[in-house]
Amino acid sequence: MSIRLLPFALAAGLTVVSFGAVAQEVVVKLGHVAPTTGPIAHLGKDMENSARMAVEDLNAAGVTLGGKKVKFELLAEDDASDPKQGTAAAQKLVDAKVNGVIGHLNTGTSIPASKIYYDAGIVQISPASTGTAYTKQGYDTTFRVVANDGQLGGTLGRYAVKELKAKNFAVVDDRTAYGQGVAEEFAKSAAAAGGKIVSRQYTTDKATDFQAILTSMKANKPDVVFFGGMDAVAGPMLRQMKALGIEAHLMGGDGICTTSLSRLAGDAIGNGKVVCAEAGGVAGEQKTTMDAFRAKYKKRFNGDVQLYAPYVYDAMMVMVEAMKKANSADPAKYGPELYKISYKGVTGPITFDKNGDIKNGALTLYTYKGADRSELAVVR
Secondary structure: OOOOOOOOOOOOOOEEEEOOEEEEEEEEEEEEEEEOOOOOOHHHHHHHHHHHHHHHHHHHHOEEEEEEEEEEEEEEEEEOOOOHHHHHHHHHHOOOOOOEEEOOOOOOHHHHHHHHHHHHHHOEOOOOOOOOHHHHHOOEEEEOOOOHHHHHHHHHHHHHHHHOOOOEEEEEEEOOHHHHHHHHHHHHHHHHOOOEEEEEHHHHOOOOOOOOHHHHHHHHOOEEEEEOOOOOHHHHHHHHHHHHHOOOOEEEEOOOOOOOOOHHHHHOOEEEEEEEEEEEOOOOOHHHHHHHHHHHHHHOOOOOOOOOHHHHHHHHHHHHHHHHOOOEEEEEEEEHHHOOOOOOEEEEEOEEEOOOEOOOOOOOEEEOEEEEEEEEEOOO
């Protein structure tokens, strides 16, 4: 596959720092976009921190391309989980002539931004967007290092029927591209496994009052309430479920599967009440690598990894690995290398299929016991 590229030569974002007549250093610009303001800013800041750590590690490693030492620079933008701000951020990075982009978090911002990157011939690797449509657009500049909604929602649906023995399901989503996608995949999978969808409700990604939809679904006596959305909404929803006496499990995708959910839900988090899946996960010997990453992150930023930081780190490292294989930071040259790459990252082995989806993407199922999130299983 060939990466479409505008006339790029020096416009490729390569800045050569010269001493006398001899070029000594090449500057490679790496863009990163995540919501660092708004209700899920804690996740976006987690991602940006990891991008900074990756750039620091790359510069410490002394990467060379084309016989010249490379200095990596991070250009970080905030999309506030808003598609319009996301496309503005994407255009800003294109205008800055970045050599590649790691981002965005939300499927709803990744999809419109991906067209801008594609038209400019710039590679985009998302560390978090799970919507199946993201990699179905025919763009050979678009990749992701996490499993998609088909895998995530499907796994949760089967788990709910087979392991939780649930029969009746209420499904609610926040009407975002991510929320709708993962909720639809869950509903299809649960129904195929023998479950019954007894209530279908909708909210928004900024809602705080769920009395009406919860009262409606309570009448249908669901065993499981599935929420397609993020933790900032799931936390208050759990509180109101408890207040209304709804004893059903709450299930959701990686958007709710965060270390912040217990804080947002308070004592409504319960013990084993919530079951969620993170798009990614490690098992066996890989846990040692992940533990080391988490310790390093905590030392560097004085805080715990929220969710996507390891995937940001891996996305940036695999992008640079492709540059090294191509011996170039030009997306037209290193982009095709991503389809052939085999890289062992913090989150496990990374290879891509013809659409730019990670092959055999792992999923980790979690539950919460009070403030503690505990792993149930890693599934591939």
